[in-house]
Amino acid sequence: KIGAYAFCKCTDLASVTLPEGLSGIGNYAFYDCDALETVVIPASLQSIGGYVFCGCDGLKSATFEGELENIGIWTFAGCTSLTDVTLPSNLTSLTNHVLYNCKSLETLNIPESVTKIEQYALAGCSSLNPLVIPDGVTKVGDYAIGYSEGANPAPDTNIEIVSNSTAVQDFMKENNLLPDNSGNGDVNGDGETSLLDVIALQKYIVKQASFTQEQALAADVNGDEKVNVIDLAIVKQKVFGTYINNPDEPTPEPTENDDLEPTTDMPETEPTEEIVDPTSNDKIPPNEDETEPAEEVIDPTEPAPTEEIIVPTDAEV
Incomplete structure (x- = not known):
């Protein structure tokens, strides 16, 4: 084992080789070792305390080779040069401040395997974009994701958070971390809600297209966490100004493809009737089989044809 504070504040320590067979590392073991650049933690490790590499400004890479389930709090907090970290494969939680301000x-x-992200775990990770979080996460602590560092952390909406976890989605809503176009109908993200968004939404509903999570959030204009014909009607109203929600009319029934989860499969569908763009300059040729023969037009300036009169001869009389 390596005991607590073993190499604490050894500011000139540039490298360290942790031996196979190492079973534990105590609190603050390498705290503030500013010159340390890389560390590989062997598979034999069974426990690691808190603040172990906290404040190691020069640390660029850290790799866990084993299957630890827990890492101590503040383990890599303040490692501002850290660009690459490989977490244990069986990790169950990102603990309090574990990667805080790893900018x-x-x-x-x-x-x-991670199910919990505790407070401030990833706060200040401003370059971590997108941030992909497992769908199995069931708990997100205060300021855990999408926040800046400091005494007064603020939401960072520039970070794209990708997850289908209900806990993560709820956290994003409660902390105003949803994308700027969430619920505005701008499905294609071009900055405006237009006919292109109507077409995209129609294709999604009839299962001819798939949506990313951000597109699905933009398409959910009524905020019911579903994308269906109701959202399509509202987007049409925005674009064309023709849809009026009549309270006496029954609410349209949602289609099967009404959840907010992004889809990757493109299921086969029945061919739909071709829609002709009325603004197109293309001419539609007439169907020759259905045209009626034109009536003959007689020029009134020409003399009418006279009938030939045959006079019989004497021999024929």
């Missing part, structure tokens, strides 16, 4: 971290593969 250079651009990618993070969170194991599917």
